Amino acid sequence: MGIKAVVFDLDGTLVDTAPDFVVSLKHLLDEEGRQAPSDHSIRNAVSNGASALVTLGFELNEDDADFERLRLRLLALYTHHLADSSTTFEGIDELLDWFSEKGIAWGIATNKPAKYAEPLLKALLLEPSNNCIICPDHVSESKPHPESLHLAAQLLDCQTEEIIYIGDHRRDIECGQRANSPTIAAGYGYIEHIDEALSWQADYTVSHANELQAIIETLL
Numbered sequence: 001m002g003i004k005a006v007v008f009d010l011d012g013t014l015v016d017t018a019p020d021f022v023v024s025l026k027h028l029l030d031e032e033g034r035q036a037p038s039d040h041s042i043r044n045a046v047s048n049g050a051s052a053l054v055t056l057g058f059e060l061n062e063d064d065a066d067f068e069r070l071r072l073r074l075l076a077l078y079t080h081h082l083a084d085s086s087t088t089f090e091g092i093d094e095l096l097d098w099f100s101e102k103g104i105a106w107g108i109a110t111n112k113p114a115k116y117a118e119p120l121l122k123a124l125l126l127e128p129s130n131n132c133i134i135c136p137d138h139v140s141e142s143k144p145h146p147e148s149l150h151l152a153a154q155l156l157d158c159q160t161e162e163i164i165y166i167g168d169h170r171r172d173i174e175c176g177q178r179a180n181s182p183t184i185a186a187g188y189g190y191i192e193h194i195d196e197a198l199s200w201q202a203d204y205t206v207s208h209a210n211e212l213q214a215i216i217e218t219l220l
Contacts, residue, residue, distance in 0.1 A: 003219040004158040009167035010110035012189030018043040019085035024078040047169045047190040083123035091210035105156045107132025109148035144171040146179035173200040
């Protein structure tokens, strides 16, 4: 069974959103009179969402009294910066052009809520096939549950076994494995070391987005 579609995680895989999260978290920390951690440490926490960034910046747990206030404030700040500096990773635009030439459908399955994901994609002029943008709003179970990929398969008119799923987090690879989809670990994403990505036992692991086309070609 050949591959008919490619589905990406969003943050850290398709789009480098870290710069705007760095700005937003630093703004919040400045409001609260706190010292900011390094940009590198913020970047590596982005795939784990706003809660992880609050934990990183304020050394709080989710049950601490101020945690939810700070999380909501961070998201409010991010709303005003979500497409200021975010951009596709180097090599992604060329890959999407190649998909268009070859008639390969593509989509997105992310744990990023639609109210942030959709305006970001619109600002970057990214248009997945058949509007295949799967967010937590569209499923009852978020990744690593495979429901996102089953919905993507419906929208892209294929089976999950015919989808390559690409992501920069262990939960992405687990999601793909549970859906019986071939998986590629995006080692260039928001992880500390490539060795971490190798431990996820994806079918393939890349260190740069420009390595993706060669792998996908072998699976068509």
